[in-house]
Amino acid sequence: MKRFVIFMLGVAMLAVLAACGKEEDVPTDAALPEPLEVELTVPEQAEANESVTVSALVTQGDEEVEDATEVEFEIWEEGKKDDSIHVESTNEKKGIYSAETTFEQDGIYHVQVHVTARGMHVMPEKQIQIGEAQAESEAADHHDHESTEGLAIHFMQPEEAKTESATELMTHVQLEGKALENTNVRYEIADPANEIQWADTEETKPGEYTANYKFPKAGTYKVTIHIENDDLHEHEEHTVEVK
Numbered sequence: 001m002k003r004f005v006i007f008m009l010g011v012a013m014l015a016v017l018a019a020c021g022k023e024e025d026v027p028t029d030a031a032l033p034e035p036l037e038v039e040l041t042v043p044e045q046a047e048a049n050e051s052v053t054v055s056a057l058v059t060q061g062d063e064e065v066e067d068a069t070e071v072e073f074e075i076w077e078e079g080k081k082d083d084s085i086h087v088e089s090t091n092e093k094k095g096i097y098s099a100e101t102t103f104e105q106d107g108i109y110h111v112q113v114h115v116t117a118r119g120m121h122v123m124p125e126k127q128i129q130i131g132e133a134q135a136e137s138e139a140a141d142h143h144d145h146e147s148t149e150g151l152a153i154h155f156m157q158p159e160e161a162k163t164e165s166a167t168e169l170m171t172h173v174q175l176e177g178k179a180l181e182n183t184n185v186r187y188e189i190a191d192p193a194n195e196i197q198w199a200d201t202e203e204t205k206p207g208e209y210t211a212n213y214k215f216p217k218a219g220t221y222k223v224t225i226h227i228e229n230d231d232l233h234e235h236e237e238h239t240v241e242v243k
Contacts, residue, residue, distance in 0.1 A: 034061040036118065042111045042126040048103055052128070055098035056089070056113045064095030068117035071097040074154075078108040082237065089113075106131030114154050114172075121172045121208065123152050148232045150176040155225060161242045166212040169199065171225050179207025183229045187211055192219035215242040 039057040046052045054073055058065040071091075076084035089097040103109060112125040156170040169187055173180040187199040201209035215221060221240045227233070 033118065033120075036060055036065070036115065036120040036122050038113060038115050038122045038124050040111070040113050040124045040126055042128050045129045046103065048105055048131050051100050051102055053098055053100050054111055054113075055092075055096055056115060056124075058095045058097065058115055058117060060118065065117050066091065066093055066095060068097065068115055070114060070116040072114045073099050073101070074112045074114060075101060076110050078110065081110070103128075103130040106133040108133050112152065112154075119205070121154070121205075122177075123154050123172065123174060124177060125152060148175070148234055151180075151227075151232065151234060152177075153225060153227065153234070153236050155223070155236070155238050157238070158240060161215055161240050163215055163218055163242060166214055167240075167242075168210055168212055169201075169223065170208065170210045171201070173207050173209065173227055179205075180227075180229075181206050183209075183227060185209035185228075186226045187213065188224040188226060188235075189213065189215075190222040190224075191215075191217065192221070215240075218242050 037059045039059075041055045041057070043052060043054075056071060056073075058068055058071070068091075071089040073087040073089060074084050075087065076082075085101075087099045087101050089099045092098055097113075097115075107130050109128050109130060110125055111128060112123055115122045152172075152174045154172040156172070158167050158169065161167045171185060173183065173185065181203065183203075185201045185203075187201065189197045189199060191197070197213075199211040199213045201211045204210050219242055221242055222237060223240050224235050224237045226235045
């Protein structure tokens with residue numbers, strides 16, 4: 001009996017030592033993924049009604065990213081962001097995504113690419129001059145809500161919003177190309193009768209703010225994103241069609 005007890009104690013000690021050895025093999029700090037880099041290429045100048053190619057090179061470290069979830073170009077005339085258009089890209093491989101577009105009239109235009117890949121979102125922006133237009137400080141009107149220099153806002157338009165079903169409202173916010181973290185972001189939601197409800201967000205990833213909201217009835221809703229911290233208070237309006 002005594003020998004059996006000694007044998008069992010020995011087995012238990014070996015098990016403990018083996019477990020300790022496994023714990024030592026586990027790294028204490030998980031390796032963080034390298035950031036996503038996007039090089040946006042936009043011509044400085046072009047003529048109205050001529051085809052213009054814009055492109056984005058997406059990389060992560062030394063790797064060319066060919067499996068981006070979304071690469072979309074948003075284009076608007078100076079001071080008219082509410083009237084922006086979205087152009088889908090073509091995956092040219094080797095990390096390059098491109099699109100062709102035309103500009104119908106002279107003016108200063110903004111081109112912003114929205115890239116979602118590997119759990120990260122990046123949205124650099126550049127300008128293009130069409131024709132003889134010159135940038136004017138007074139061109140921005142009250143509809144262009146990105147008055148804070150370097151602030152970029154991207155509202156992820158819901159693919160399908162239905163009454164009484166939770167709809168995810170998601171916005172990415174960046175300042176000077178970096179995720180704007182720890183910021184108060186809320187949605188002001190106006191129904192077709194202009195009755196207002198508010199939805200608070202949760203920062204699910206750095207610079208990514210989401211809320212789940214149940215639209216009570218069908219119709220066109222105005223969703224205003226309010227972004228506020230000690231240094232800024234901005235807002236941007238969008239519409240959501242609810243079925």
